[in-house]
Amino acid sequence: MRGGLTQRTIAGNNVILEAQVADHAEEMFVVLVDPAIYEYENEPPSSVEWLRDRFTRLESRQSADGMQLWLNWVVRLRRCGLIGYVQATVFPTGRAAIAYVLSSKYWGRGLAGEACQAMIAELAERYGVRTVHAVFKRRNVRSARLLERLGFAPALPEWSGVELEPDELLMVRHLNAPE
Secondary structure (H helix, E strand, O other): OOOOOOOOOEEOOOEEEEEOOHHHHHHHHHHHOOHHHHOOOOOOOOOHHHHHHHHHHHOOOEOOOOOOEEEEEEEEEOOOOEEEEEEEEEOOOOEEEEEEEEOHHHOOOOHHHHHHHHHHHHHHHHHOOOEEEEEEEOOOHHHHHHHHHOOOEEOOHHHOOOOOOOOEEEEEEEOOOOO
16 A cells, blocks of 8 residues: 555644554543543543553554554644544555544534545545545434535445445545545
């Protein structure tokens, strides 16, 4: 895969994306215990140690078989600390699945869009990604609106082989050229 396993720091106007490492666990734990984040799915990390272990495992930046890149960035607001994360699983087909989480304290400010756009540009430029998709719960209107603003459109799961639960939606964005 193009780009290797070293992730670059990505600077936006208001946010900086730093390659996620185990040393981020303590600061990220404070962000990830926000109960509003889990309105639709998942649950907060059980402890700082659990999160540090997870981040350590993800530092490999790839699946065990080496076929997928696992790219994780923490999102830092320029004038304060960490506010969330963005991540991508890059497949050898030139496709990537993305996800994002920001503390509810920072919702509605355009920061998630800025962070996702910066990540998508990096995926296109450095990793050769040409198609990006995201899966989310149908009731999560905020995610739907964010993805629409980023140029994503609804897609059928058959398009990508992504298996969806009945309460999930798939949205896709095709990238014509590096951002």
